[in-house]
Amino acid sequence: MQSIYNKEVRLSRPEAADYLDVSIATLARWASQKIGPIYVKVGRHTRYPLSGLDDFLDARTFAGRQHLSGNRQ
Structure with a gap:
């Protein structure tokens, strides 16, 4: 029997701040x-879905400039 509840992990604000490596005040702001x-x-409880935190990080992830072997100077 399948559960009717969404079992996605949700973090408290302090846990989410730790996960993102920012302060609790920054998350509140x-x-x-x-x-x-x-x-x-x-x-009065705030919860951050783990998938939302990962999406937030993914949206702010940039690839570094790659050097092509033939174009190095």
């Missing part, structure tokens, strides 16, 4: 400015 990762509010 991003939330108030609506510029940070997605989050869920249930009453």
Whole structure:
């Protein structure tokens, strides 16, 4: 029998801040400015889905400049 509950991991704000390596205050500021990762509010509890944190990081991941073997100087 399948569960009817979504079992995605959701982190508290302190846990999410640790995961992203930012301060709790930074996450709170991003939330108030609506510029940070997605989050869920249930009453006064804020939870960050792990997939949303990963999406946030992926959107800010850039490839370094690659050197082609024939173009090195």
